[in-house]
Amino acid sequence: MQNEIILSTEELTKKYGNQTSVNQVSLNVRKGRIYGLLGRNGAGKTTIMKMILGLTSVSEGRISVFSQPLKGNARKIYPRIGSIIETPGFYSNLTGTENLQVFARLRGTINKTAIQNALSVVGLPYKDHKTFSSYSLGMKQRLGIANAILNDPEMLILDEPTNGLDPIGIAEIRIFLKKLCHEQGKTILISSHILSEIALLADDIGIIHEGLLLEESTLDQLKKKSEQYILIQAPDTAKASYHLENELGITNYSVEDDQFIRIYDLQKEVSAIGQSFFHAGIHLTHLELCIDNLEDYFKKITGGVGIA
Numbered sequence: 386m387q388n389e390i391i392l393s394t395e396e397l398t399k400k401y402g403n404q405t406s407v408n409q410v411s412l413n414v415r416k417g418r419i420y421g422l423l424g425r426n427g428a429g430k431t432t433i434m435k436m437i438l439g440l441t442s443v444s445e446g447r448i449s450v451f452s453q454p455l456k457g458n459a460r461k462i463y464p465r466i467g468s469i470i471e472t473p474g475f476y477s478n479l480t481g482t483e484n485l486q487v488f489a490r491l492r493g494t495i496n497k498t499a500i501q502n503a504l505s506v507v508g509l510p511y512k513d514h515k516t517f518s519s520y521s522l523g524m525k526q527r528l529g530i531a532n533a534i535l536n537d538p539e540m541l542i543l544d545e546p547t548n549g550l551d552p553i554g555i556a557e558i559r560i561f562l563k564k565l566c567h568e569q570g571k572t573i574l575i576s577s578h579i580l581s582e583i584a585l586l587a588d589d590i591g592i593i594h595e596g597l598l599l600e601e602s603t604l605d606q607l608k609k610k611s612e613q614y615i616l617i618q619a620p621d622t623a624k625a626s627y628h629l630e631n632e633l634g635i636t637n638y639s640v641e642d643d644q645f646i647r648i649y650d651l652q653k654e655v656s657a658i659g660q661s662f663f664h665a666g667i668h669l670t671h672l673e674l675c676i677d678n679l680e681d682y683f684k685k686i687t688g689g690v691g692i693a
């Protein structure tokens with residue numbers, strides 16, 4: 386798992402006038418993995434990606450890609466990265482294949498096999514007659530990805546590539562991004578404001594909130610942080626707490642309000658706790674093992690209403 390870090394930013398900052406949109410972000414993307422940048426709209430995801438791709442200037446901080454500083458090496462680095470930032474400007478009166486031909490020519494390479502391959506990866510036909518204007522949103526997004534992978538780049542930077550897609554379209558994109566990464570060893574930096582989507586796709590997650598990187602960890606580590614506890618509801622919490630401590634030997638618990646107690650000590654089975662209360666004649670109105678999910682965790686660390 387200790388893959389080499391292939392892209393990193395150090396205290397990367399973007400200021401627009403006196404607004405700091407990206408605030409000292411230090412993130413680390415490892416080779417051959419999918420890194421999901423997760424944050425609400427306006428969090429700073431696009432701005433981070435634009436700075437990495439040289440589409441907007443860096444106010445402060447450093448970026449390093451493929452083990453070299455971006456500054457001074459951009460001309461060597463950028464041909465090795467494919468990207469989608471906002472909608473690529475495809476021509477509506479051309480077909481998908483023709484559009485890719487135009488973009489390939491702009492990059493100075495035109496290779497029929499590369500175009501065929503890129504289209505087949507995203508499941509679009511080669512040389513059909515449908516023009517871009519009659520494409521569905523899903524097809525447009527796929528063509529964007531085909532264009533990003535045309536030069537067989539080592540790294541992909543994709544800004545919300547599934548925006549506006551239906552669940553089936555999202556699942557399809559997820560499958561081929563995973564393939565690109567896990568079968569072909571590509572590295573992917575992808576952004577999204579949808580937690581459930583990132584949770585199904587990413588190996589590593591960076592949580593961006595109001596320009597700050599609040600947390601960076603593997604998806605597995607994040608999942609472990611989601612809390613487990615036993616929740617009981619008792620009309621008399623004083624009596625219930627006394628029973629917990631003196632009969633069950635449980636001291637790691639908190640009384641939430643005048644009815645609910647959360648038990649963090651999970652040594653005893655839920656059923657054993659229930660029986661013990663029942664035998665002591667202490668009435669419980671509710672008893673349940675609760676697992677806070679990632680969404681709850683996200684809400685907790687961003688201190689707000691959370692994310693879709």
Ligand SMILES: Nc1ncnc2c1ncn2[C@@H]1O[C@H](COP(=O)(O)OP(=O)(O)O)[C@@H](O)[C@H]1O
Binds near residue numbers: 425426427430432
């Ligand atoms: N060109 C710009 N000029 C001024 N403010 C901008 C510009 N681009 C983005 N911002 C601001 O920077 C913040 C982060 O935006 P953005 O990176 O687009 O967020 P996200 O991609 O996470 O939705 C927002 O408050 C946005 O209004």
Ligand SMILES: [Mg+2]
Binds near residue numbers: 545
């Ligand atoms: Mg954005």
